[in-house]
Ligand SMILES: Nc1ncnc2c1ncn2[C@@H]1O[C@H](COP(=O)(O)OP(=O)(O)OP(=O)(O)O)[C@@H](O)[C@H]1O
């Protein structure tokens with residue numbers, strides 16, 4: 001049980017610290033806003049065919065602003081050797097991972113809640129196939145992305161070029177999730193007749209998530225080892 | 227209480243610790259002295275489970291520290307060079323956070339007591355990032371002992387402290403000693419070492435070169451032995 005209470009303490013610590021400084025979340029949201037505005041310049045929002053851009057834009061926002069957040073997640077623990085405080089405290093490695101994961105996940109969800117309605121507004125997107133499925137695919141795709149991302153961010157944080165290392169390591173591991181998520185989002189938003197296809201994509205992501213989440217929890221101990 | 231067996235630490239082809247054998251009894255206060263770069267901080271880091279030795283083992287209460295990591299960690303309070311505090315948090319928030327992670331009961335009360343003890347009651351709600359070095363060190367000390375550890379590992383705890391804070395720190399260490407807490411303190415401040423500690427260990431070049439008991443706070447003895455052993459070392 002203490003694994004979860006400790007994880008909550010760590011997640012709360014990250015979110016509260018973010019609430020006080022608002023550095024990372026602001027950067028993520030500004031970035032998302034820029035992507036949306038540039039997309040609306042590049043693709044004429046009044047033209048119906050450009051609706052096809054929306055699923056791509058959503059996942060571009062999630063991936064890139066997500067990476068901005070993940071990069072800070074462990075690097076921020078280096079300032080006063082804070083990581084050493086966590087490592088000398090009686091914590092399971094799993095609770096550090098879960099706490100960090102939760103904080104990153106919640107931050108990414110906040111960005112999505114702010115950015116996606118803005119995107120829909122600018123592109124004048126009103127009718128989607130299925131709102132519950134849309135939420136589901138966002139949730140499950142972001143979950144896997146952050147689960148793997150948090151693990152790799154910890155791995156990269158010990159390196160001097162962590163900002164570069166993280167995206168390079170992340171890309172191959174999360175591409176199955178991204179491919180599935182983009183496909184499923186496309187179907188759910190614009191082509192709801194093919195819903196069964198979207199569901200199989202979601203199932204694929206779900207299975208992938210479970211495997212990698214368990215692996216990350218179990219292997220995190222070795223990432224922290226110096 | 228603390229036992230190290232043939233600790234060796236290598237980084238690349240550099241040898242930092244060359245076979246450190248230590249045996250510290252419960253309730254002892256031990257000062258580790260030695261020139262810069264001798265490996266003193268490294269010894270503390272190994273005992274605090276922060277770094278793994280290349281070979282050798284550390285036993286705490288006769289338990290191997292890696293195998294009983296959680297149990298051992300909750301016994302230890304570690305104060306390194308860095309403060310380990312979260313800059314944006316107030317002293318109170320820092321202590322409550324770490325108190326929770328260490329499973330301290332009635333954590334808010336304990337945190338407030340400690341802050342009062344280190345003389346920062348007026349700064350309870352100011353973020354640590356606005357503090358001076360000495361004030362930060364005071365909070366860092368409080369953080370290290372928030373869970374009433376049985377063992378405290380202090381790395382140059384007196385640096386940056388004013389006279390009043392030095393008195394406070396020494397009092398805290400002696401109080402904890404009276405309750406049977408074991409203290410290992412790395413320091414360059416012989417006066418403080420002689421005042422608090424009953425055993426002195428001198429480390430040079432990754433090895434223990436002297437280890438003696440100290441009676442009547444005999445400062446001169448420490449100076450003499452140290453000068454003798456580190457002669458010719460710059
Ligand atoms: N991560 C590391 N990589 C390489 N060398 C290291 C590392 N950490 C410490 N050292 C080396 O190990 C030696 C001992 O370091 P340590 O910090 O234990 O010294 P110290 O006795 O605490 O010195 P000081 O009195 O200056 O605090 C030094 O020569 C240092 O350069």
Ligand SMILES: [Mg+2]
Nearest residue numbers: 266267268381
């Ligand atoms: Mg040192």
